[in-house]
Amino acid sequence: MIGNRAATPWRLPEEAEMSVIDQYENLGPSVEDLPYWLAFAWLSGPGLSSRKITRLFELFTSLKEAWRARDEELRKIPWLNEMGSERLISGRKEVEPLGLLEKIKNQNVAVLHFFHPDYPALLRQIHDPPLVLFHKGKLPLADLGKTVGVVGTRHPTVYGQRQAKQMSHDLAASGVTIISGMALGIDSIAHWGAINASGRTVAVLGCGVDYCYPPTNRLLYKSLIENEGQAVISEFFPGVRPEKWHFPARNRIISGMSEALLVIEAGEQSGALITAQMAFEQNREVFAVPGRVDNVMSYGTNGLIAKNQAHLCRNYKDIMIEKEWVSAPRGVNVPTIVELYGREREVFDLISSEPVHFDYLLEKTGMNTGELSATLTMLELAGVVARLPGDWYALEAQRATV
Template sequence: MGKIVSARSRIDPDALMQELKDKDVWALCLAHPNFPFGLREIHQPPAVLYIKGKPDFIRLNKSIAVVGTRNPSPYGQKVAKQFASELGKRGITVISGMALGIDSHSHWGAIEAGGTTVAVLGSGPDVIYPATNRRLHQKLIDTPGCAVLSEYFPGTKPQTWMFPQRNRIISGLSQGVLVVEAGQKSGSLLTANQAFDQGRLVFAIPGRIDSPASDGTNHLISSNKAKLVSSIDDLLSEFAWITGQYDGKPVPVELFGPEKEVYDLICANPQIHFDQLAEKSSLSAGELSSALIMLELAGAVERLAGDNYQAS
């Protein structure tokens, strides 16, 4: 214990903050109001996110991850870019991991469509891996609404174990995960399983039965862990309640359970703080956060400054 105390006493907070500033990185703590709700509620959420870029935190609460193999077929490349482009056009943020292959094509698809996309890295946010993605890394930083982020401090070099760890953040940031093309040992299957365990929707693009590159996606579908999608409409139909049937308008929804309880409390006040909702409701903090996400995405409530809420 004495060694830990001694080590902590040598940490200079001012020096750390200056280092972040010098590297144009900012830190978002778990307790901050802008910390993404969906990520806050997962098992073992990151204590801090280190971010380069200017993500849109409102749109970040309406996002879908697009992941897959690092060695996609031309078909996989085309589909990843096409789906990401359509999501971007509809105001849905594309989450991925900036790896070669499906990840990169997904990021570019969203950017070129004028949408937003966020890369979750298995290294510090300023460490470009793979190095061949230098242009993509810079584009993510420069494009409004886009960003690269990581739970690892700037300068942290990638280690093999970091990539499975970051997968929980990719799925945690998203309302759903789309696996475009993946073999039996693809790391994207870990992301899909994380999403499944987190209660997120999981989707997969079917592939040829004689193609090893599609063994993983086909297995997700056959084991009922993923819903088969063959078009963007298949995917968006599952999210019509948050996409406003694709026209940006809230979809009237009938509320039940936690969402109805929270909505009724919000409607009874001109505006109400998160802490007051926690006191007055029967929900845990995690359940309350989840209910608020659902209500925001449905267009039923609006989040205000200072973690306050009002009915839309």
């Protein structure tokens, strides 16, 4: 049973407290209140939501004063209710705000609380915004500009991989920041697409920003934290390992930070559909790339389109135009014209948007290995055919032949 404590919770003497806080001036405005934002974020949960904590801030004018409020004063706040007040009263006996600040001292991690000027304005609008965001990287969150979240399956088809790479690349090249979750599959491809366009991208993690998950994404993680225009963020404290329940929580941040959400390949039970639903509830525009009706990885995206829960998205321009980020009229893209003759034309005619294998082309053309390899190389150089892993080949988009 929780004891009744009339005295103000223990704290460092004022001089000692300010000495510690002075070390964190680089963490941004309102740094004196920052340890208490961290402490409230640590205690947040059932009964003590982020919205209630921001109301406490408004009531007391600072979380430092809210943290130091007397037990009886907290119990008299009607909207805090018993669960919330007792969670705070008992929790602050066990948490030292400055101790939390000390833990992030040497980790090169920035902390943005809810009212920090660099906290993403869009994210403040959602039902349950994170109380604090931990940030690591060289893209300030104040510089995001236009944002599109990209989500999808962890097991994309070759078609899904190509769409994710191309659309993310083209959006990023057009000045849009790509937001995703650094998961395997569509998420990672979306980040790389933006990076290859020298664009901006942010990964929202389901763990601390100092933890690379999945471990196989070390190269991507390294790029995100070290290079200009890239960053990782999380609502979870540094050192927190990934847990299954973290990822649905993470997804609301992806959609919440995004002006639009693009779904590329999602099965009927995909987590990407949960993110799409969150985006829909957050009043974000949802776009989906259609897929083959007999492909299970397209059931979810096709379903979103069929139920009018998502715009059909054929290319990045559909998003740019729908969001009025460009003034160009809708129309058919004009392809580059490439003239093909002889064996090149023969091989080209055997390749479609669905990948075909080198051995299939050998059998159909009757060429020897060297001749076919040389012909395919010429088609690649012409930009009409793409070589895929495992000696598979498919047509490139935005090319026409005569």
